[in-house]
Amino acid sequence: xxxxxxxxxxxxxxVMGQFTADFARRRGAKVLLLDQWRIxxxxxxxxxxxxxxxxxxxxxxxARLAFEARQLWLDFQRQTGESILIECGCLNLxxxxxxxxxxxxxxxxxxxxxxxLHLKAQAFDREGLEAxxxxxxxxxxxxxxxxxxxxxxxxxxxxxxxxQEASVLIEENTAVQRISRRGGLIAIDTAAGxxxxxxxxxxxxxxxxxxxxxxEGCDLRLPLRPDRPNETKYLIPPAGKRAMFAPDRLPVFAxxxxxxxxxxxxxxxxxxxxxxxxxPPDLNARPTSITSVQGFIDECMPALRDARMVDVxxxxxxxxxxxxxxxxxxxxxxGLPGAAVGAGWRGTGYKFAPLIGRTLTELVFExxxxxxxxxxxxxxxxxxxxx
Numbered sequence: 001x002x003x004x005x006x007x008x009x010x011x012x013x014x015v016m017g018q019f020t021a022d023f024a025r026r027r028g029a030k031v032l033l034l035d036q037w038r039i040x041x042x043x044x045x046x047x048x049x050x051x052x053x054x055x056x057x058x059x060x061x062x063a064r065l066a067f068e069a070r071q072l073w074l075d076f077q078r079q080t081g082e083s084i085l086i087e088c089g090c091l092n093l094x095x096x097x098x099x100x101x102x103x104x105x106x107x108x109x110x111x112x113x114x115x116x117l118h119l120k121a122q123a124f125d126r127e128g129l130e131a132x133x134x135x136x137x138x139x140x141x142x143x144x145x146x147x148x149x150x151x152x153x154x155x156x157x158x159x160x161x162x163x164q165e166a167s168v169l170i171e172e173n174t175a176v177q178r179i180s181r182r183g184g185l186i187a188i189d190t191a192a193g194x195x196x197x198x199x200x201x202x203x204x205x206x207x208x209x210x211x212x213x214x215x216e217g218c219d220l221r222l223p224l225r226p227d228r229p230n231e232t233k234y235l236i237p238p239a240g241k242r243a244m245f246a247p248d249r250l251p252v253f254a255x256x257x258x259x260x261x262x263x264x265x266x267x268x269x270x271x272x273x274x275x276x277x278x279x280p281p282d283l284n285a286r287p288t289s290i291t292s293v294q295g296f297i298d299e300c301m302p303a304l305r306d307a308r309m310v311d312v313x314x315x316x317x318x319x320x321x322x323x324x325x326x327x328x329x330x331x332x333x334x335g336l337p338g339a340a341v342g343a344g345w346r347g348t349g350y351k352f353a354p355l356i357g358r359t360l361t362e363l364v365f366e367x368x369x370x371x372x373x374x375x376x377x378x379x380x381x382x383x384x385x386x387x
Contacts, residue, residue: 002194006032009197012204018159019357025166038172051350054090054147056110072354080158088247090147093255094140106256111142120145135303180216199364200339206321208343223324229278233293235307236272258290320347330376
């Protein structure tokens with residue numbers, strides 16, 4: 001057994017793993033952070049230029065947790081001095097010619113959740129929407145006020161700097177071969193040698209099952225499957241129109257009933273307005289007239305019809321992990337005391353990262369958490385086998 005023993009080893013150095021390491025080091029813990037790739041690898045689910053931060057979920061549990069995570073992001077921004085959050089709001093849209101039952105659309109249902117939680121939200125009819133956000137052609141708009149877009153690059157830079165300043169050991173391009181209990185410690189065998197820790201957290205996304213299979217005596221397998229947007233485009237408006245697509249005039253926007261989400265144009269940072277088309281995991285979407293980014297523009301965003309469209313080549317084209325029951329996976333690893341796993345972020349997890357990191361840290365150091373995470377327990381899959 002190696003002479004160096006860490007208080008915590010985190011396997012998976014995406015944003016979830018980095019925040020876990022960050023919260024652990026705040027406790028004075030000696031932390032090891034391992035990853036099979038390098039931090040910021042384009043294949044990883046954390047890779048991007050921008051991410052949405054919003055509270056507008058149809059499930060009040062997720063809406064409340066998103067709001068709690070937002071407070072931690074604001075703390076992180078103050079502590080680091082980085083400009084991370086652009087608070088432009090998130091506008092959910094609906095149009096009767098596309099989704100006739102307007103009262104049952106994502107926009108309206110998530111708005112009711114926000115109101116129920118007493119979070120700031122605004123409602124627009126067609127006339128109000130045209131006055132406030134003339135970029136859109138829709139019958140209904142619901143604005144999540146305390147929302148917006150996050151700059152990912154300064155998050156990566158600030159997190160790494162904090163971890164290095166706190167002497168967190170980061171080992172990139174290091175594959176884990178075996179994990180077991182030895183002499184009261186958790187032994188992690190890697191190609192670079194053995195590492196030992198008192199506690200373990202796995203935040204490896206789609207690689208979680210591979211790691212669980214390498215834990216001696218662990219039968220847990222998680223029903224994860226990869227997914228990614230069907231297409232993601234940048235829309236580059238003519239120079240004379242670009243101001244109307246900046247964050248001070250254009251919020252994050254979405255028509256999730258048809259799988260559309262978008263981010264404003266950030267001058268000097270992104271090529272244009274980003275629009276993605278995907279399959280929302282938490283909706284039983286019905287076929288509509290919108291089946292592509294171009295279809296959304298034609299139907300709901302005429303202000304972009306003269307914009308030049310280009311494919312997003314690298315950023316935002318990573319795969320993310322979906323879960324069979326469409327809930328996060330967050331909790332103790334059965335049969336391995338002192339170990340926990342976080343996975344299954346469903347393409348929506350980035351905004352929750354500091355809350356996830358804090359919760360995983362609480363779990364392995366205290367055995368209990370501030371948030372009730374019983375719903376997300378990995379043990380619900382203990383008898384399952386991934387296919």
